[in-house]
Amino acid sequence: MIVAERKPLDEIIGFIKDCKKILIVGCNECVTVCYAGGKKEVAILASALKMAFLKEGKELEVKEVTLERQCDQEYLEEIRDIIDQYDAVVSMACGVGVQFMAEKYQSMPVYPALNTLFMGGAEEMGVWSERCQGCGQCILGQTAGICPITRCAKRLLNGPCGGSTQGHCEINKDLPCAWQLILDRLKALGRLDDYDRLISIKDWSTERSGGPRKIVREDLQQ
Amino acid sequence: MRLSYPDSIRIIQVPCTGRVDVIHLMEAFQRGADGVYVVGCLEGECHYLTGNLRAKKRVQYTKQLLDEIGVGGDRLEMYNIAASDGPRFSEVAREMDEKIRALGPSPIKTMLQKLHADDLSIHV
Numbered sequence: 001m002i003v004a005e006r007k008p009l010d011e012i013i014g015f016i017k018d019c020k021k022i023l024i025v026g027c028n029e030c031v032t033v034c035y036a037g038g039k040k041e042v043a044i045l046a047s048a049l050k051m052a053f054l055k056e057g058k059e060l061e062v063k064e065v066t067l068e069r070q071c072d073q074e075y076l077e078e079i080r081d082i083i084d085q086y087d088a089v090v091s092m093a094c095g096v097g098v099q100f101m102a103e104k105y106q107s108m109p110v111y112p113a114l115n116t117l118f119m120g121g122a123e124e125m126g127v128w129s130e131r132c133q134g135c136g137q138c139i140l141g142q143t144a145g146i147c148p149i150t151r152c153a154k155r156l157l158n159g160p161c162g163g164s165t166q167g168h169c170e171i172n173k174d175l176p177c178a179w180q181l182i183l184d185r186l187k188a189l190g191r192l193d194d195y196d197r198l199i200s201i202k203d204w205s206t207e208r209s210g211g212p213r214k215i216v217r218e219d220l221q222q
Numbered sequence: 223m224r225l226s227y228p229d230s231i232r233i234i235q236v237p238c239t240g241r242v243d244v245i246h247l248m249e250a251f252q253r254g255a256d257g258v259y260v261v262g263c264l265e266g267e268c269h270y271l272t273g274n275l276r277a278k279k280r281v282q283y284t285k286q287l288l289d290e291i292g293v294g295g296d297r298l299e300m301y302n303i304a305a306s307d308g309p310r311f312s313e314v315a316r317e318m319d320e321k322i323r324a325l326g327p328s329p330i331k332t333m334l335q336k337l338h339a340d341d342l343s344i345h346v
Binding site: 010043048054057 | 290
């Protein structure tokens with residue numbers, strides 16, 4: 001999922017300080033699962049903003065809506081009939097949802113309520129960590145299902161650096177060394193031969209450094 | 223025992239403090255409560271095992287939110303009292319009443335009263 005967290009309230013208040021009526025739009029997908037921008041968080045933000053405004057002697061009218069997805073045109077259409085009644089939209093989606101909202105409703109100010117952080121998973125309740133950087137050329141098949149692009153601070157492709165100490169990374173002693181994890185798992189799987197096979201120089205053009213990426217599937221296009 | 227507690231306190235019953243969510247606490251303040259406290263069973267004695275521990279964390283989170291918006295997290299507290307401990311319940315009620323009176327009226331309540339002075343439907 002895409003993992004995000006709420007921006008400081010001051011920052012959100014700064015966006016909408018001159019508004020009288022706002023629409024807070026949550027998203028039922030990733031940000032619901034990571035407790036950042038689902039229906040519940042929309043209600044809490046609405047309440048907090050109303051109180052912050054009241055404290056300054058102003059009343060803020062807030063409409064709460066949570067869409068199935070904000071990264072999908074058809075769900076964004078659901079607010080077309082009501083959006084013009086508001087001074088601004090505060091989107092509690094990830095950066096993708098905020099941008100799709102802004103693209104769809106050109107004349108409406110759209111503000112983000114979240115900081116979008118990474119693609120990751122829930123290690124346990126309340127703990128999320130990064131697992132994928134979307135490099136565009138997955139090498140998990142050779143690395144025992146552990147991604148050195150994401151989990152190694154140096155994104156090394158062929159074994160650990162000299163900073164790996166007792167299984168931990170030199171940048172943070174709480175951070176496991178990705179290559180130690182890979183080696184341990186390859187050993188457990190009886191696949192240490194994979195470690196001897198060199199991973200060739202990676203083509204980073206499929207990663208973010210190649211510019212914004214796009215997929216066109218003609219078989220699906222209408 | 224015929225113990226008394228301040229009449230400023232309004233009790234809202236829930237099956238377990240684990241049922242209390244951040245939004246419930248926020249709404250109480252939004253509607254003009256000067257203070258809110260959550261009373262759960264003693265830690266380790268929750269009938270549902272961890273309900274009161276969850277409530278404790280949610281209270282902490284809400285305190286931060288209230289601080290962020292300037293209402294003040296110290297207007298919200300959590301207490302753990304055994305269901306059979308009437309004297310302690312009464313003592314905590316007085317303690318909280320005194321604490322909130324010392325803090326004064328909530329800024330939200332003050333503004334609601336100011337903005338809706340003519341509206342009798344708003345009771346704060």
